[in-house]
Amino acid sequence: MKRFKKLSLLLLIGVVFVSCSNDDDVQPFNEPILNNMEYGLGEKSNSGVSGKATFNQLESGSVQLILEVEGTSSGNMHPAHIHMNSAAEGGGIIVSLEPVDGATGLSITEFSSLDDGTAISFEDISDLDAYINVHLSSEALGTVVAQGDIGQNELTGESKSYDLDERAVEGISGSVLFEERMSGEALATLSLNGTPDGGMHPAHIHMNSAVEGGGIIYSFNPVNGTSGMSETHLGALDDGTAFGYADVLEVDGYVNVHLSSDALGTVVAQGDIGQNELTGESKSYTLNERAVPGISGTVLFEERVNGEAQATISLDGTPDGGSHPAHIHMNTAAEGGGILYTFTPVDGTTGMSKSNVAALNDDTAFGYADVLEVDGYVNVHLSSDALGTVVAQGDIGQNELTGESKSYTLNERAVPGISGTVLFEERVNGEAQATISLDGTPDGGSHPAHIHMNTAAEGGGILYTFTPVDGTTGMSKSNVAALNDDTAFGYADVLEVDGYVNVHLSSDALGTIVAQGDIGENELTGNSVTYTLDEADVTGISGSLLFEERISGAALATISLSGTPDGGSHPAHIHENSAAMGGGILYTFTPVDGTTGMSQSQVEALDDGTVFGYEDVLTLDGYVNVHLSANDLATIVAQGDIGANN
Template sequence: MNRNLLAFLMIIPFFFISCSDDDGYSNPEPPEITELNSKIYTLGTVGDFGVSGTAKFIENSDATLSIELDLQNTPAGGIHPAHIHFNTAVETGGIALTLEDVNGDTGKSTTIFTTLNDGTDITYLELLDFDGYINVHLSATELSTIVAQGDIGQNELTGETISYDLNERDVPGINGTVVFAKRVNQTTLVSINLTGTPAGGRHPAHIHENDIATTGNIIVGLNPVIGDSGISKTQVEALVGGAAVTYTELLTINAYINVHLSNADLDTIVAQGNIGSNAGTDPGGAESKTYDVTNSGASAYIFNGEGLSDSNNPDFTFKRGGTYTFNVTVPGHPFYINSVRGTGTANTYNSGVTNNGAVSGTITFTVPTDAPDTLYYNCEFHSSMTGMITIID
């Protein structure tokens, strides 16, 4: 064979290899996927499991989305199913997206997706505006037991809240608060929390128009207060009849809240309070204060509590309907509430007073609506141990 031809044939493979390298026909490494944007939502604990954590929503550079769950206090060895549901956690709703199970050993899971369970495409911005919430369950066989939960997207709570007192009414010992919490979409989570509700009870609750004194029709139905926990949670976005109402509008609404004994006894109100523009005008929001009373020889009563510190014979201003408790330890100096300043027992004022004249124990004074504008406290024996009580509405 011609020596030149042989050399040419030997060069040909190198030529093609060189062309392949130069022209990019090799198999390069795929580009690295990076995080473009992200947002973190809080997952709060549910029940007594103590599990809580976060859900991180991620927009990836390859046009996919990721959700990373990161939970604390998950039991080792556990596998916890998780889902995004439609609506708020209070309303509940069907599953929109199944997430990867949370590994109990690490408390973590990562789900990569571009569509919901039904095949609907979803973008990162649409995910941030989604009407939904996340549930994390105890196990695949105990899906009814939720260990962590959180509202997401437009249902996220902003942290802005306002609280109103719900005062005792027809049933002694039941009272509490109602908290209005603002969501990103301007709707409101209304949470009632009462103490003293009987176990097993269910107490209907409503927002009524006008104030307590005027009374009015129901304008928002609330979920009943569960007696075992004293809690009710309701998603509020519209009034009775369908008119939309925002969190901001609820702050100035002319309304009050009633919590009733039961569906069979709506006439018995267990807790009640003015809200919105009527806040602070509840006639049942009676003042309640407690004082510890000792003495300095025969010269003075010494008061502590409610802002007083070793105060000698202070004057007081009490409100009609209020309850004032005196824990007295004054041996030899009987403590009396009187209609006239002075010693003795001829002018004792006993309306609404329990244990008047005690030297040890508790004296309670619930001020009647017809109490005089001025009363006094006195030692039965020593005129220097005295002070004025001004009564106001």
């Protein structure tokens, strides 16, 4: 970095001492220095030589240039020059300097014109398009031991580095560093690891992102395979358009490094730059196995500086040589919907696809932020000729699952052997994915399923219709966002609903329930109490009464009797007081079915409307009677004390 120093005129002293790299040597000058500026000289050719160049403004109007370097040896003289252009470009000599003395590392030159006689002043130095070379010797001018850009080519300290990732050749990767010059142009340095000795690797800036591809807009100096390095001055594109450091930061482009000039189709390292750089923000979604066993993976969206996104689909299990179309579709996967965006097809051999996401297929702007909010899902298809076969699928954006879920049991009902669960999974948007999973359903069947109001014991009308259960798979997936009457109904509502789920035998046999379960506030907590119902007036009839606590605080009451005659219907009640004392009816159960010996009732209020739930059962001063029939209530077939009387 150059430095300017305002110095007082040393008119009374008359001598200025300038220190050099050897503290024992001091060079006197008999002319005052008005200002100076300093530039660094970096090591070249692994020489171990480096230092600085100081330009002094002399009172006479001449320019004094002092080169001070370390690493030189006694007995050597090192020619030095100021050259035109930047060091990365190279250029002819414009000022010949005194050689650097290897013993002292010092060179002092005073000049007021270029070698061609053009006048130059101290003020002109900062505007020079130039650099300084210190050479190994007069016989080896081709070997530069120290070098530094000066004037408008000096680096400001502002820089930007981009990664160059491995591509077609394993083990080759690195970076490209752009450093701002005082002129606003840039020094571009490509640094690669893993390049083979002796190779030369062409490198370019291309238009667009790497996943889109595009034509060459700028050619770097080729990368030297032995050193893995390339330095290039960046001031204009290949077509002559001005292009400097600030333009690099805004360019819609990427960098390719190629295997050789004869194999430009083989890219060994690649990276997006400018507005296509990735910010580090990303979002990954799971793509689950669907029609083809063993194929699954992820789709990763990575934010670019310009707000667009790089999408990478990574699948395991795809067959070699295949090509798998992939799209973003509208709605959830459970609902299905039209194509919004088309990805680059997945390569079956690698399982990979990369796409730039900037707009939907209809040209609507669509970037990274839009991905996070989209009401959509991703399908990967078997082939362009078999789009109906989906091999991997996943919800994205607002349809992503949060990880919160609730599962309810669906118990066997009219058809032996059919039972399972209904799983509700919360989406980011508050809606829910509902998955019904049943065992025992017959192949080829289709089983309508609904959420009904109230408890299963009470029964009630349909609130929500699921996608029918496929009998062959026993599965059904639905998006739960609204009830059938369009009332909003999402995951949180499921947890609170006063409802239950029915799965029916078929659309022609809705009266036959094959699986059923209470959900929401009607779910059972696991707390329960059982009371014995003893034989009373009819020999051989006895059983039990089970009260199970619900989330709501109400109770499910299940009467189970043995010995009841087929076809009968047995009224049952909770009475006040103990059985020995007798008392009036407090609560009426659903009558016991004589054929099954069963009755299920919802217990949340007494017959007079008084709130009465599970906790009230435990402390009740009461008993239960099961009667012979509605026409013969006087005949008690089973009886037992409950609550405080047990």
